[in-house]
Every structure is written in C-alpha cells, then in structure tokens.
Amino acid sequence: MYKVLKKEILAPSIKLFEIEAPLVARKAMAGQFIILRIQDQGERIPLTIADFDREKGAITCVFQEVGKTTRELGTLDEGDCVQDFVGPLGVPSDIDNYGRVVCVGGGVGVAPVYPIARAMKEAGNEVIGIMGARTAELVFWEDKMRAACSELRVTTDDGSYVRKGFVTDVLQEVIQEKGDIALCVAIGPPPMMRAVANLTRKYNLKTVVSLNSLMVDGTGMCGCCRVTVGGETKFTCVDGPEFDGHLVDFDELARRAVIYKPQERTALDLYNEKGGHKCQCGCGGE
Amino acid sequence: MTEKKKITPDKNPMPAQDPVERAGNFHEVALGYSEEAAVAEANRCLQCKKEPCRQGCPVEVDIPAFIKLVARRDFKGAIKKLKEKNALPAVCGRVCPQENQCEKYCTLGRKYEPVAIGRIERYCADWELANGALPQETSSPNGKKVAIVGSGPAGLTCAADLAKMGYQVTIFEALHIPGGVLMYGIPEFRLPKAVVQAEVQSLKKLGVDIQVNAVVGKFATVDELMGEYGFDAVFIGAGAGLPHFMRIPGENACGVYSANEFLTRTNLMKAYLFPDYDTPLRIGRKVAVLGGGNVAMDAARTALRLGAEESWIVYRRSKNELPARHEEVEHAEEEGVRFKFLTSPTRILYNDAYWVTGMECLQYELGEPDESGRRSPVPIKGSEFTIDVDTVVVAIGQGPNPLVPRTTKGLACNRRGNITADLETGATSLPGIFAGGDVVTGAATVILAMGAGRTAARAIDNYLTGK
Numbered sequence: 001m002y003k004v005l006k007k008e009i010l011a012p013s014i015k016l017f018e019i020e021a022p023l024v025a026r027k028a029m030a031g032q033f034i035i036l037r038i039q040d041q042g043e044r045i046p047l048t049i050a051d052f053d054r055e056k057g058a059i060t061c062v063f064q065e066v067g068k069t070t071r072e073l074g075t076l077d078e079g080d081c082v083q084d085f086v087g088p089l090g091v092p093s094d095i096d097n098y099g100r101v102v103c104v105g106g107g108v109g110v111a112p113v114y115p116i117a118r119a120m121k122e123a124g125n126e127v128i129g130i131m132g133a134r135t136a137e138l139v140f141w142e143d144k145m146r147a148a149c150s151e152l153r154v155t156t157d158d159g160s161y162v163r164k165g166f167v168t169d170v171l172q173e174v175i176q177e178k179g180d181i182a183l184c185v186a187i188g189p190p191p192m193m194r195a196v197a198n199l200t201r202k203y204n205l206k207t208v209v210s211l212n213s214l215m216v217d218g219t220g221m222c223g224c225c226r227v228t229v230g231g232e233t234k235f236t237c238v239d240g241p242e243f244d245g246h247l248v249d250f251d252e253l254a255r256r257a258v259i260y261k262p263q264e265r266t267a268l269d270l271y272n273e274k275g276g277h278k279c280q281c282g283c284g285g286e
Numbered sequence: 287m288t289e290k291k292k293i294t295p296d297k298n299p300m301p302a303q304d305p306v307e308r309a310g311n312f313h314e315v316a317l318g319y320s321e322e323a324a325v326a327e328a329n330r331c332l333q334c335k336k337e338p339c340r341q342g343c344p345v346e347v348d349i350p351a352f353i354k355l356v357a358r359r360d361f362k363g364a365i366k367k368l369k370e371k372n373a374l375p376a377v378c379g380r381v382c383p384q385e386n387q388c389e390k391y392c393t394l395g396r397k398y399e400p401v402a403i404g405r406i407e408r409y410c411a412d413w414e415l416a417n418g419a420l421p422q423e424t425s426s427p428n429g430k431k432v433a434i435v436g437s438g439p440a441g442l443t444c445a446a447d448l449a450k451m452g453y454q455v456t457i458f459e460a461l462h463i464p465g466g467v468l469m470y471g472i473p474e475f476r477l478p479k480a481v482v483q484a485e486v487q488s489l490k491k492l493g494v495d496i497q498v499n500a501v502v503g504k505f506a507t508v509d510e511l512m513g514e515y516g517f518d519a520v521f522i523g524a525g526a527g528l529p530h531f532m533r534i535p536g537e538n539a540c541g542v543y544s545a546n547e548f549l550t551r552t553n554l555m556k557a558y559l560f561p562d563y564d565t566p567l568r569i570g571r572k573v574a575v576l577g578g579g580n581v582a583m584d585a586a587r588t589a590l591r592l593g594a595e596e597s598w599i600v601y602r603r604s605k606n607e608l609p610a611r612h613e614e615v616e617h618a619e620e621e622g623v624r625f626k627f628l629t630s631p632t633r634i635l636y637n638d639a640y641w642v643t644g645m646e647c648l649q650y651e652l653g654e655p656d657e658s659g660r661r662s663p664v665p666i667k668g669s670e671f672t673i674d675v676d677t678v679v680v681a682i683g684q685g686p687n688p689l690v691p692r693t694t695k696g697l698a699c700n701r702r703g704n705i706t707a708d709l710e711t712g713a714t715s716l717p718g719i720f721a722g723g724d725v726v727t728g729a730a731t732v733i734l735a736m737g738a739g740r741t742a743a744r745a746i747d748n749y750l751t752g753k
Contacts, residue, residue: 023505039464043555043564044462069564084462194379212383212421216555216565219460219529220687221470222547226538233538238689252538255640257415259540270561 001081002036005058009135010140013065014108015074016050021191022057024087031093031210031242034059036219037084045069046215048112048241049088059087062111062140068267079106087220090241093208097124098182102174103149103198104130106166106188110141110150112210113187118148120185126150128178130170132188168195175203183208186245190253197245200248207245211236211253214260228252295398298327300405305620309590312474312558312663315617316380321359324409328356330394331401338391339403344737345443347371347376349388349403356406368410372597373446373489374439374736376415376481377468379408382733383611387627415484422492425452430750433458433517435502435690439732440465440723442489443739444746449492451747455515458500461554466525467724467731470554471546473584475591479552479553503689507696512718519718519746520706523739526724527687531680532576536634541570541642545585545681552588570676572596572643576631577681581616581729585679588622594677597623602630602650602663628652628663631668634678673745686725694719696710704728711744713749720746 006018025032033048051060065074076082093116101120105113110131121127133139134157146152154162155170159249175181184207186196192207200207213225213236225236230247234240264266301317302308308315319327331353339349348367355364368375377434384404392400408688414420432448434441437459445455463469470481491494502508502524511517529544531537548567551557555565573589575582578601587598599618602606604627619625628650635644649669656662686704691697698706698715705714705721712720722738724730 023500038539041556041559041563043566074299084499085502086462088504089501123415195657216547216550217461217470219527219689220530222550223529223531223544228538233533252640254536259565259568263560263568267561267564267566 001083003087004076004078005056007076007078010062011138012092014062014138014140016060016062016111017073017076018058018060019082019085020057020084021059021087024059024085025052025054025057028052028059028088030090030095030119031112032063032088032090032199033218034071034085034087035089035215036075036082036086037063038069038082041081042072042082043069044084044216044218046212046218047239048210048212049115050111051115056197059085061107063253064108067264068271071268071271086218088235091239093119093185093242095119095123098176099125100128102128102130102171102180102181104132104171104184104186105145105187106186106192107134107138108165109186109188109192109210110145112246113185114141114144115147116185116187117145121150123146125182128174128181129153130155130167130174131169132156132167132192133161134158154239155248166195167192168199171196175200177207181205182183184245190250190257193245193248197248197250201246208242209245209248210241211243211248212241213237213253214257227256247265293330293332293394293398297399297402297405298323298401301405305617305622308622312480312591314478315475318412319405319409321409324356324406325359327402327406327431328353331357331571332393336391336393338393339388339401339624342387342389342391344387344697344733345372345740347388347407353401353403353406353529354411354749356410361410362420365410365414367586368407369420369422373443374485376411376485377439377477378482378733378736379404379411380477381472383731385612387733395689415481419484419488419491422450424450424492427454428452430518431455431456431516431571432509432746432750433515433520433588434523435508435520435724436466436494436523436525436725437464437486438523438723439468439737440525440735440739440742441521443736444484444521444523444722444743445739446492446745447743449489449494451563451743453747453750454495455493455575456495456497458502459496461496462498463554463723464496464498470550471581471584473549475587476584484626499729501689501744503513508690508694509721518750519720521712521739521742521746522714522721522734523723524687524690524692524720524725526684526729528685528703529658529680530681530683530685532631533741534631534633536636536642537635537680539636539642540640541568541636542634542678542680543729545575545581545679546684548585548679549581549588552592561691568593568677569594570642572598572675573677573679574598574600574673574675575679575681576600577683578610579610579681579683580610580614582681583610583623585619585681586619587618587678589677590621598626598673598674598675599623600626600629600631600645600647601658602628604628604652607660626673630665631678635672642678645675645678647671647673684724684729686728690743702728709738710741711745712738713718715743718749732737
C-alpha cells in the first residue's frame with residue numbers, strides 16, 4: 001500500500017497527490033511515469049511524474065479528473081492509500097546542455113514539464129517556459145515554473161489571465177524574438193502537442209513531446225500503447241513516453257486514445273449513480 | 287509388481303463442463319477427478335520397474351511413488367511426495383502437456399492409453415487445497431540472500447527450491463500480483479487464479495518474500511541487487527513478455543490486440559467482469575485470432591466467452607501442424623471456435639474511425655519441410671481474399687522482455703534478445719547471475735520453465751557453497 005502524504009486541489013478538477021513510494025523516488029527522473037491502481041477492482045493508469053523527493057521517499061503526481069478512476073482517485077485524502085504504485089517507468093528525458101531550451105506546458109501538462117524545465121536549467125540551459133491554460137482558474141504552479149525557468153510566459157485561451165492566446169502564439173513570438181533555440185519540449189493535450197510540432201517544424205526546431213497513451217502493464221508486455229513514430233511502431237511505455245514530435249502520427253494517437261470511450265462513459269455513469277462523485281467543484285459529475 | 291490385475295484400456299474420463307454452457311462462462315472447464323476416479327486411475331499404473339515416466343518429467347517427480355500412495359488412498363503422503371519435487375502441482379496437473387512428457391513414456395501407453403498422471407496429480411493438489419496445506423520441511427537459514435526476477439513458473443520454482451535449502455529468497459514481480467503468465471496469460475477457465483494464488487501462498491509459508499510492483503531494471507538494476515541490495519546471487523526468470531506483431535499495414539488500428547493485451551485485460555485485470563472491475567475490453571462480433579499455439583487457442587476461446595458471435599483461428603499451415611496441445615484444439619472446436627487453415631493476413635482493413643472492418647488474406651499451400659521439420663507454408667499467388675472481422679488478436683508468439691537485458695551491463699544475449707544461459711546450470715555470462723525459462727528459451731511451456739528454475743536453484747546452491 002502506498003500512502004497519500006499530501007493532497008492539494010490546484011484548480012477545479014486538477015489535483016496534486018504526493019505519494020509515499022521510496023523505491024520509486026530513489027530512481028525517478030524527469031520525463032518518467034508511474035502506474036497506479038487504487039483498489040483491487042481498479043484499473044492500472046499511467047501518470048507522469050511531476051516531482052520527486054528522494055529524502056522523503058515521495059513522488060508527486062498531478063492529474064485531471066476525467067474518468068471514473070481519476071474521479072475516484074480524487075476522493076482519497078491525506079493518509080489514505082492506493083493499492084499499487086509502480087515505477088519509475090519509461091525512458092527519462094534526455095537532459096543535456098543544449099543552450100537555449102523552450103519548455104511548453106499546456107493545461108495539466110504543466111506538471112510533467114516542470115521537472116524537465118528544472119533539470120534543463122540545472123544542466124546549464126537558458127530555459128524559456130511557456131505555460132497555457134484554458135482559463136485563469138486552471139492556471140497552477142506559476143511560481144514553481146518561474147523558479148525552474150530562466151524566463152516564464154503565461155497565457156490563457158480566453159484571456160482571463162495575463163494575456164489571450166494559445167501556447168503556440170507565445171511560442172511563435174519566442175521563436176521570432178530569440179531566433180536561436182536548440183530544443184523545444186512540449187507536454188499537454190495531444191492537439192496542443194500536435195500544434196506545437198506543426199509550428200516548430202516550419203522552423204526546423206527539434207521538438208520533444210510526451211505521450212499519455214492508454215496502457216495496461218507499462219513494461220512493454222501488452223502493446224496497448226503502440227504509436228507510429230516516423231513510420232515505425234513504438235511502445236510508449238518502454239520506448240517513450242517522449243518522442244520526436246515531428247515524427248509522431250498524431251491522427252493515430254487521437255483515435256487510439258478513444259478506443260474505450262463508451263466503456264469509460266459506462267463506468268463513470270455507474271460510479272456517479274453509486275454516489276461516488278464527491279468533488280466540490282460544482283460540476284455535477286460531468 | 288505384486289499381483290496381476292485387470293487393466294482398463296482407457297483412462298478414467300475427466301468430467302468437464304458442457305461445451306455449450308462453458309463457452310458462455312469463465313468457470314473451469316475440466317472439473318477434476320472424484321476420489322474414486324483418482325484411485326481407480328492410480329490402480330491402472332503397473333508400478334513397472336523401469337519407471338520410464340520419470341524421464342519425461344522436467345522437474346523429476348517420483349511419479350510411480352506418488353501414484354502408489356494414491357492407490358492406497360494416502361493422499362497426504364501423495365501430495366508430500368509430489369511437493370518434494372514440484373512446487374506447483376495444482377498448476378502442473380492442469381496445464382502440463384503430459385502427452386509429450388511423463389505420459390508419453392508410460393509403459394501402459396504401448397498397448398492402451400497411458401496412466402492419466404496429470405489428472406491424478408491434479409487430484410492430489412486439489413485435495414491439499416481442500417484439506418488445508420501441509421507443513422513443508424525446510425533447512426535452517428544459511429544467511430545467504432538470493433533475488434529472483436519474475437514470479438512466473440521459473441521464478442516460483444527456483445524460489446521454492448532455494449527457500450527449502452535455507453536461502454533467504456526475495457522475488458521481485460513487475461505486476462501487482464505474483465504468478466506471471468499463470469496470472470496474466472493462462473485463462474481462468476483453464477487455470478483458476480485462486481489455484482495459482484494458493485500455490486503462491488504455500489511458497490510464502492516457506493519464507494519467500496514477494497515484492498510486487500517491483501520492475502527490475504527500473505527501481506533497481508541487477509547490478510544494484512548484487513551491490514547495494516546485498517544479494518549473493520540473482521535468478522532472472524522475466525519471461526517472454528514482448529508481444530510479436532505481424533508487421534503488416536493496419537496493425538495499429540483500433541480493435542487489433544496482441545494476445546498479451548487481450549489476455550492480460552481479461553485474466554489479470556478481469557475485464558470480463560467489467561464494469562464491476564474497471565478495466566474495459568472491446569470485443570466485436572467476429573474475432574480473428576492469428577496463430578496456432580496454445581495462446582491462440584486461449585484467446586479464441588476467451589473471445590467466445592466475452593460474447594463474440596464468431597471466433598476464428600487463422601493459421602498459415604494446416605491442422606496437422608498446429609503447435610497447440612491436441613486437447614486445447616479439441617476443447618476449442620467443441621466450444622465453437624472455427625478454423626481457417628493455410629491462411630495468413632497481408633493487411634488489416636479499417637474504417638474512417640480507424641476501427642477494424644476486415645482482413646485481407648492470402649491462401650497458402652504446404653511446401654517442403656523447414657528447419658522446424660514442419661512443412662513450410664507457401665503463399666499462392668493472386669489468391670487474395672477478404673475476411674469480414676472486427677477484432678483481430680495477434681498470437682504469433684512473444685520475445686523476451688528487454689528491460690532486464692537492456693539494463694544489465696555485460697549480460698550476453700542472442701540475436702533474438704534471449705539471455706544466453708548454460709542449459710545445464712542456468713549460468714549467464716555474469717558471475718552470480720543465473721537465468722531460465724522463457725527469457726532464455728523463448729516462449730515454451732510452464733513445466734520447462736519450472737525445470738529451468740529447478741536447475742538454476744541447484745546451480746546457485748553450488749555456486750554459493752563453492753561446490
């Protein structure tokens with residue numbers, strides 16, 4: 001059993017858990033992920049590592065409540081436990097001194113991009129952070145990102161905070177302003193990562209994206225997470241989760257992401273019917 | 287032999303669930319012998335002097351001895367005798383291909399059907415499960431620590447043997463429950479998961495520590511197990527966990543599964559109990575399973591149980607070459623699995639939403655025998671045709687999981703990625719590191735992996751005692 005040491009509500013439906021898992025924390029690196037299972041009848045879900053504390057033996061994960069499992073996870077409190085927690089899985093980010101690096105986080109993707117930005121800066125890079133959210137109340141970790149980056153720019157889709165625009169708008173400005181950028185790391189919803197990749201392709205700017213494919217075991221055993229990268233089939237769990245954004249087949253990714261949409265709906269409806277939905281965000285279970 | 291007895295020519299039949307009924311549920315197919323049937327079957331054994339059956343057992347069970355005890359209704363004695371050599375009798379009694387092993391050599395088999403050794407073994411193991419586990423004998427602790435990577439048949443056997451010798455054994459299992467392929471691969475209707483867990487419990491009673499959610503190569507490397515974790519030796523039994531795909535167009539479409547994924551979702555994650563269990567599985571109306579091995583049979587039979595209207599085995603050779611056990615093929619046929627022989631897909635067809643709509647196949651004919659001795663399939667030019675399916679399960683084999691080899695410096699592997707190990711000892715290219723089971727041989731049987739675990743345990747003991 002793995003204890004929830006800390007719980008924070010970062011934004012409506014976005015929650016942070018710090019979970020006690022010393023063996024995972026010892027080895028965790030930026031860019032890797034964990035898989036957890038809440039209880040005996042639960043499913044295994046992958047979550048990207050948002051932070052780790054080796055001394056405390058804890059891993060921080062940030063997740064958005066979208067389906068049954070993430071909703072159920074959100075109902076746990078400090079002191080509660082998840083049944084299973086395994087990691088660190090996947091290949092760590094390739095941290096090096098590239099020169100100038102842009103780290104783009106969209107929505108809940110800000111969380112996994114944070115440790116990468118921090119590591120990039122520690123490696124000597126000038127790190128320009130870009131974080132975007134749909135609206136003001138969904139912005140989180142601005143302070144942490146500011147500390148991790150050499151420079152941070154924030155944007156909201158609706159202009160309710162700092163400025164109006166997508167992360168790609170800001171990225172375009174940064175590229176034009178700074179010119180010489182060695183690497184772009186972008187994590188967020190697949191459409192955002194695709195938009196970033198489409199933009200940077202024009203500038204021949206190498207772009208790394210982190211995929212959140214469906215998974216079962218997370219150790220290369222099932223192939224559920226396969227994705228086409230540069231015409232080759234890769235397993236997100238062991239070959240990724242990071243890939244060259246210019247080579248990822250985002251069409252395929254989007255279609256494979258919704259394989260279980262009807263079942264996910266059934267599970268969520270049933271969960272809500274049973275009174276499982278306890279969040280206080282006023283969303284009424286939607 | 288003491289007295290002449292009349293031998294019935296056929297094995298005592300194994301009661302089984304009705305085929306039509308069982309194709310709609312996940313309960314065990316073969317129901318097991320009654321006490322009377324077990325004793326009657328044990329009495330068919332000639333207790334011949336040569337004991338040829340023993341040479342067919344990879345874990346060296348004293349077969350005539352345990353059968354003799356069953357004939358005397360000393361089931362306690364029989365299970366004790368079995369467990370001297372076999373840590374997993376309830377598993378082996380169900381899934382061993384006895385027809386190619388012990389029963390193949392049975393003297394009775396020259397004239398009649400051989401003694402149903404597997405069924406008697408299962409009876410003994412189930413008797414113990416029903417009557418409470420017997421205490422097992424172990425040596426006093428010798429203070430040495432051995433790590434086992436993987437809790438499948440190889441790892442469990444190696445762990446049991448070493449624990450009995452007095453070693454302090456820790457098993458590291460990547461998944462959330464021990465058992466490896468016994469849990470994620472072999473279906474509930476062939477090997478109930480409660481049976482596997484009972485065997486695991488009996489291992490824990492020997493003092494074996496099992497750490498689940500522990501992926502070696504990730505939380506610690508093999509080198510670290512030998513270093514900071516303080517283990518004196520490591521046995522790698524990580525299995526053949528890497529699914530092979532056909533490498534044909536359309537293979538990533540929605541509705542195409544590896545057999546590993548299809549079976550893991552069903553067996554380990556209990557998708558057949560969705561939505562009581564959270565893991566989903568989408569099963570279509572018409573399922574094609576590619577391949578002809580036991581895994582393919584398991585997948586095709588599982589598809590029927592999940593509600594598929596049609597479940598097809600698509601195999602590029604003919605019925606004679608099916609690598610699956612005869613009994614599995616028979617069970618599949620009885621349940622309504624259909625077969626398309628001499629057929630192999632060239633691409634998978636899908637609609638705008640990327641869901642499988644069919645499969646383009648080529649017709650094959652049998653040519654000259656290949657290196658495996660089986661006649662090799664040759665495609666017939668221009669014979670393309672389309673099969674109407676909406677789910678495809680690829681069951682053409684698995685490779686070794688690369689996580690451990692990739693993260694262990696200096697560990698020799700062959701070109702297929704299998705760990706190179708001495709088959710007599712399990713020794714790898716690194717001192718103190720042993721390996722066995724599918725990760726060495728490629729996908730094989732439960733009992734062969736168990737045999738490799740046993741061999742390695744003996745070699746590890748020799749290595750650590752300086753013999």
